[in-house]
Amino acid sequence: MSALPDPRQNHLLDALLATDYDRLSPSLEFVKLPLGQVLYESGQQLKYVYFPTTSIISLLYVMENGASAEIAIVGNEGILGISLFMGGETTPSRAVVQSAGEGYRLKGDLLKSEFNRAGPVQRLLLRYTQALITQMAQTAVCNRHHSVEQQLCRWLLLSLDRLASNEITMTQELIANMLGVRREGVTEAARKLQAANLIKYSRGHIKVTDRPMLEKRACECYDVVKVEFERLLPSLHGIAK
């Protein structure tokens, strides 16, 4: 039996006090999260919350006509399933694995009782939730005002921040789904970024080769979200560890 990866690759788990973490850790279940897996469906009751470690989860809203738009993404900085402790139990969105990888899950009831201790765990989860709110708000702004190219830059950077490598495994078709735009629009924008030597891509693999320039080309939205995450969750970016 091989050793499992450290759950503390997830920054929220890592930010817990030892006493809190030790109480929780025996209940954490390791899970593999393959691309495209639906972790919850709109309106469905959540049994587990998920702490991604090497995976990225996309929160999507799917409209009646099938069109979709990404609301926010959750990676190793966060937790999927805030509606459990917020009290609503469900949300009108869908959660899909956007980048295959691993994570840990925890029974919803356990998380709820942790939350209801009203201590540091609660405070941490609420601050994370506020950061997530910022991400959603900024997505709304970005959808209103920015070009497909700017949004692609933002999306690549947000994803990159949640991965260890500088390569993202994702077809342009899927990116288009996330951004809620046409696949051709993504192709066009990606072509330009490649021509400018910021990225290299081929058949579902995108490698970012010039991150600073990519940041310049992105809209302010990326930065707003990043700064707000760092402000709200400094423990996730500390020197320690």
Add this chain to the structure above:
Amino acid sequence: MSALPDPRQNHLLDALLATDYDRLSPSLEFVKLPLGQVLYESGQQLKYVYFPTTSIISLLYVMENGASAEIAIVGNEGILGISLFMGGETTPSRAVVQSAGEGYRLKGDLLKSEFNRAGPVQRLLLRYTQALITQMAQTAVCNRHHSVEQQLCRWLLLSLDRLASNEITMTQELIANMLGVRREGVTEAARKLQAANLIKYSRGHIKVTDRPMLEKRACECYDVVKVEFERLLPSLHGIAK
């Protein structure tokens, strides 16, 4: 000295248990909220939270270039200042009075200690926050996929739900600011709605004359948000009172 209006015109306050409300009510300060007043500025520390009664507050994000977009609105169903109890203290958005009226405010510290009792008040505030999250998420979707006319319908309906009358006092220029579109686009959409006898407007006053048809013309976003508010906060729609 004339009597002040009942704070319980605000549905959140109204949903509190008597014991909780009685503890809070002596600290509630009546405030008039004139159109355009900025209740807080991006990044600024919040001193008070606001419970609108007859006013509507708009949560706006203002971009570097001055363009803006509404993230969500808060009326008599809610509270302004969730970042206080979420732990972040500030947010990157601005809160502006969109519809003049009245409300009550409460010192931030008081609200925080109420929240930290970890009882029914906390649960209510968190459920409200989740409803607000839904509104933001749906705004993101709407900005991506729906026409100016559909968004105008949604906006009118959301505003109407938070007012006593069927008339909204608001110029097309201001609506354009909220929606993050051109004033001309709003004029055009409003003209069509008036031609179809759904609304009547003139110089800053919009009267909705055929609400059912307006709902038909709106996108699904309005309904998603409304249903979710009712699901999360049934106490605000109960028979009692």
Add this chain to the structure above:
DNA sequence: TTTACTTTGTTCGTTATCGTACATAAGCGT
């Protein structure tokens, strides 16, 4: 190797929204 499939590239006409400019009209103060 050949075939099938997936992914990306390209084109074309269509549409919605934009930016700008200016015209009309309604209300306000004097």
Add this chain to the structure above:
DNA sequence: ACGCTTATGTACGATAACGAACAAAGTAAA
């Protein structure tokens, strides 16, 4: 009643994104 200000109407070309259709190139399976 007058002029001033604010609100709304309209027109124009420019642009970004759309929907649809198909070509080309890369990868995987037979």
